Amino acid sequence: MPSVTVRKLSDETHRALKIRAARHGRSTESEIRHILDAAVNPAPRIKLGSLLAEIGQSVGGVDLDITRDKTIGEPVSFE
Template identity: 50%
Template structure:
């Protein structure tokens, strides 16, 4: 995993993060990771595959049964990065 250093965090913000972390029963570092993950990958975000699936359904290209079958076949594992070696 990657490490990130954040400089010049105001004391009030750091104190608020420590309090928030304690309220959630985790370390300040874990709290900050949670905040960053939620900001970068919100739960309500629209995913490309879901969007394309809904477009195909609206256009009459897929029935609900076909859409469910494609959804079961979809590989949910993250793609491997390309290598140019």
């Protein structure tokens, strides 16, 4: 498995990484891997249609039995 060495990391950043790792119950190295993985493989976004369908289902569904008006309209005149 490939490895990466990061040089010239500030003391503040290193300390913050160690604290963050401790909060998550991981080693500093494991926390850095987790951060990098999340940065290059972000969680999939919820698509708007899926979200709206989920909201519709949560309120009991949506009645889509709508009759379309099929009246032919007059063309627009630009003169």
